[in-house]
Amino acid sequence: MPVEGNEEGKTRRHFIQQIIDADREEGLHGGRVHTRFPPEPNGYLHIGHAKAICVNFGLAAEYGGTVNLRFDDTNPVKEDTEYVDAIREDIAWLGFEWNGGEHYTSDYFETLYGYAVKLIEDGKAYVDEQSAEDIAAQKGTPTSPGTASPFRDRPVEENLRLFAEMREGKHEEGSMVLRAKIDMAHANMHMRDPFMYRIKFAHHHRTGDAWCIYPMYDFAHGQSDSLEGITHSLCSLEFENHRPLYDWYIENLGIFPSKQREFARLNLNYTIMSKRKLLRLVEEGVVDGWDDPRMPTLSGLRRRGYTPESIREFCDRVGVAKRNNVIDVGLLEFALRNHLNATATRAMAVLRPIKLVVTNYPEGQTEWLPTENNPEDASAGTRELPFSRELYIEADDFIVEGVNKKWFRLAPGRSVRLKSAYIVTYVDHVTDASGNVTEVHVEYHPNSKSGSDTSGIKAKGTLHWVECNHAADAEVRLYDRLFSNENPDGHKDRDFMEFLNPESLEVLTNCKVEPVLADAQVGTPWQFTRLGYFTADSKWAKEGKLVFNRAVTLKDGWKG
RNA sequence: UGCCCCAUGGUGUAAUGGUAACACACCGGUUUUUGGUACCGUUUUUCCAGGUUCGAGUCCUGGUGGGGCAACCA
Numbered sequence: 001m002p003v004e005g006n007e008e009g010k011t012r013r014h015f016i017q018q019i020i021d022a023d024r025e026e027g028l029h030g031g032r033v034h035t036r037f038p039p040e041p042n043g044y045l046h047i048g049h050a051k052a053i054c055v056n057f058g059l060a061a062e063y064g065g066t067v068n069l070r071f072d073d074t075n076p077v078k079e080d081t082e083y084v085d086a087i088r089e090d091i092a093w094l095g096f097e098w099n100g101g102e103h104y105t106s107d108y109f110e111t112l113y114g115y116a117v118k119l120i121e122d123g124k125a126y127v128d129e130q131s132a133e134d135i136a137a138q139k140g141t142p143t144s145p146g147t148a149s150p151f152r153d154r155p156v157e158e159n160l161r162l163f164a165e166m167r168e169g170k171h172e173e174g175s176m177v178l179r180a181k182i183d184m185a186h187a188n189m190h191m192r193d194p195f196m197y198r199i200k201f202a203h204h205h206r207t208g209d210a211w212c213i214y215p216m217y218d219f220a221h222g223q224s225d226s227l228e229g230i231t232h233s234l235c236s237l238e239f240e241n242h243r244p245l246y247d248w249y250i251e252n253l254g255i256f257p258s259k260q261r262e263f264a265r266l267n268l269n270y271t272i273m274s275k276r277k278l279l280r281l282v283e284e285g286v287v288d289g290w291d292d293p294r295m296p297t298l299s300g301l302r303r304r305g306y307t308p309e310s311i312r313e314f315c316d317r318v319g320v321a322k323r324n325n326v327i328d329v330g331l332l333e334f335a336l337r338n339h340l341n342a343t344a345t346r347a348m349a350v351l352r353p354i355k356l357v358v359t360n361y362p363e364g365q366t367e368w369l370p371t372e373n374n375p376e377d378a379s380a381g382t383r384e385l386p387f388s389r390e391l392y393i394e395a396d397d398f399i400v401e402g403v404n405k406k407w408f409r410l411a412p413g414r415s416v417r418l419k420s421a422y423i424v425t426y427v428d429h430v431t432d433a434s435g436n437v438t439e440v441h442v443e444y445h446p447n448s449k450s451g452s453d454t455s456g457i458k459a460k461g462t463l464h465w466v467e468c469n470h471a472a473d474a475e476v477r478l479y480d481r482l483f484s485n486e487n488p489d490g491h492k493d494r495d496f497m498e499f500l501n502p503e504s505l506e507v508l509t510n511c512k513v514e515p516v517l518a519d520a521q522v523g524t525p526w527q528f529t530r531l532g533y534f535t536a537d538s539k540w541a542k543e544g545k546l547v548f549n550r551a552v553t554l555k556d557g558w559k560g
Numbered sequence: 561u562g563c564c565c566c567a568u569g570g571u572g573u574a575a576u577g578g579u580a581a582c583a584c585a586c587c588g589g590u591u592u593u594u595g596g597u598a599c600c601g602u603u604u605u606u607c608c609a610g611g612u613u614c615g616a617g618u619c620c621u622g623g624u625g626g627g628g629c630a631a632c633c634a
Contacts, residue, residue: 325571
């Protein structure tokens with residue numbers, strides 16, 4: 001049996017693994033493990049779903065089991081194939097395969113209808129013709145019992161006839177519903193004669209107009225699990241109160257006993273996860289779509305430059321438990337840096353260029369200097385960088401005032417190493433009319449060449465740079481968190497939109513990048529030396545136009 | 561005036577009646593041709609009160625605090 005261990009070889013098992021271990025020890029279902037991931041196709045998957053995906057697919061893999069992808073499509077007015085396609089793509093991108101196949105709750109509409117008929121025949125369901133308001137009023141409150149519907153004890157034959165007429169479209173939307181006859185005084189509100197079916201004359205993205213009655217979540221989910229032989233039906237905490245009903249339907253139908261278990265969903269600080277609210281960001285144009293790189297959607301994270309590996313590692317690290325939690329978004333960033341540090345090719349790009357003129361370097365000369373593609377990975381090899389008299393460096397890397405012991409970069413009187421090239425020493429600088437530095441003049445030390453430095457000069461700082469003649473122009477988009485408040489969604493009197501960070505996107509259009517980046521492909525991550533991890537933007541980058549997104553900065557240890 | 565779930569450093573997660581640990585974050589240091597990485601170190605923890613026990617983060621009782629539960633949503 002696969003065992004996940006730490007360095008000491010001790011096993012660390014979360015509570016669901018422990019439940020499964022115990023179930024297998026008892027020989028439940030012959031030790032079989034079968035899970036499912038059941039999204040409703042009414043929106044895009046986000047990082048919170050990634051946790052559920054990792055749990056369900058991960059557990060199946062760990063136990064040599066099976067996992068189904070099931071679209072929970074019981075509400076046609078909210079669902080669409082657009083979302084089905086996007087969900088499939090996102091799960092596959094994360095690196096998971098639904099080895100139990102792709103399923104739809106709508107595949108079971110006929111079976112579910114039969115189940116409903118059986119409950120009616122058993123005297124356990126009835127057609128209620130009251131208004132929604134009346135039914136709600138009879139529901140009681142958590143502290144007071146409900147009262148029975150006047151239709152509660154209508155004869156089986158009449159229920160059967162009415163339910164058949166509902167299906168045939170003989171009754172108007174809202175005129176009647178099918179309800180389970182359980183207990184109007186139950187302490188659990190979900191057991192007070194819950195709805196099983198409602199009438200909706202709506203076009204369903206898969207069944208078209210074949211149906212005008214649709215099962216409610218509670219009357220569909222457990223039975224779908226059962227029909228698929230799901231052994232462990234894992235969902236979030238908010239469904240804990242639904243479990244008795246889940247079990248009630250399965251028991252009273254006498255079908256395969258899937259078991260529901262609940263774990264805490266993922267919450268991230270500085271982030272909203274509600275589909276409704278994410279939709280508002282899209283609709284109000286705050287972001288440029290569901291895949292805006294600032295969105296917590298998987299498509300957004302992908303476009304931002306997140307890797308599937310980093311997201312899976314993040315999900316592993318957040319753990320699985322029953323406590324409500326708020327994960328620091330820094331942990332997500334850590335997982336990305338961790339992966340990309342090991343795998344991303346280093347390249348040089350200057351975001352806010354000023355010219356660096358090497359006054360003692362021969363005019364018209366260019367030399368090609370080798371540089372490591374990834375110092376963490378010798379097998380990544382080297383490539384060559386052009387170097388000549390005129391270079392670009394970062395405006396931030398040169399200051400005239402405020403120079404102190406902690407400043408390692410260029411300044412009057414200072415020397416710095418140009419990464420993979422020479423050590424240069426300040427000579428002079430040029431400012432424009434408004435006092436901004438436009439050029440820095442330096443002299444290089446020919447015997448300080450990278451890899452064969454005999455100069456004996458100690459330069460504390462190392463700068464990235466790009467040679468002017470070979471530089472490619474690029475647009476670079478820098479992102480910050482979308483919200484400036486840790487819990488934008490958690491304020492009773494204030495709308496989450498009030499907490500939008502006005503500086504969540506900065507577009508730099510005058511960036512200079514080294515030649516290798518001119519061929520950057522969407523999906524390939526790069527580390528821009530000293531700046532962070534970047535990737536070509538899948539939306540705006542085009543033939544002849546370079547656009548990069550910064551996924552995350554490098555950790556900045558500089559306490560200037 | 562109900563029912564269900566939960567409570568371990570700043571944030572998460574382990575410890576399954578027997579030395580409270582791991583990761584992230586933070587702070588400090590070493591190395592460094594990325595102020596990155598790597599490595600080392602410091603700081604910080606069992607909600608409260610009783611009980612059971614040789615021994616309780618863990619079991620029991622009662623509090624307190626947090627979350628959830630009323631939709632023709634899932």
